[in-house]
Amino acid sequence: METIKALNKWANVHTSIPIDLLRIGLGVFLFAKGISFMSSTQILMDLLSPFQNWAGGMLIMHYVAPAHFIGGLLIIFGLLTRWAIAAQLPILLGAIAINFAGDMQIGNLVLATATFLICIFFLVYGSGKHSADYYFKMQQ
Template sequence: METVKSLNKWANAHTYQWLDILRVVVGVFLFSKGVSFITSTLYYTELIAPIKNFGGGMIFIHYIVAAHMVGGIMIVFGLLTRWAIAAQIPILLSAFSINFIGQMNIGNLILSLLLVLICIFFLFYGSGKHSADYYFKMQQ
């Protein structure tokens, strides 16, 4: 717990407007990916086809949709950002590794790698000063 407090203090001392904008953009992107999962399930079932024999292909799809949509909204508002990011990282690592199992798509590979790196940064950085977490902390 002390580590999280020290990370929050460091993040609040080194907050920048562009980091908050980046957090919001990542949240909106993840939310839109969740919506695209719902609207085009055929594409994503074909995407997950190489790993469907590992069990629970539909469970993966439902977990991904819920995590992207709810987590995206939480990241946009900066509410429990580290928890929302922690739910996204396994999905993004899977998206990165699925390029090596199935057909290689360089665009998806770069996008998923970039998102993994950004999410790992926000896992340590937190939500920043312009967030619901900071607002609620200041209300105590």
């Protein structure tokens, strides 16, 4: 009985670590996507080709890479996480829409949808216990 109580206490203390690791993984993924889009803009232009005739196409191209790059860094550190995720949501909705407007690629659709759902989770949950937001909150 004592072992079960000890395990329950340990589990209650460490429940936020997997969620924090998921947040960090999301940030690393978005940061890597931002680097990928910045290093080869042709990939981004090819992805946005279904929307090239729309107004603001160039604005979209200049928004996606920096938003992923900066937003990914903020999410990794847990700083202004909800704001960084709110900036990612239109991009992810666009990534999902691109699959329906252009060539359907199931792998990209699943990746964009999973990333979108994880972002929705962190938009509600916040940055977690091991984050800069939590640290600054406790310093007040």
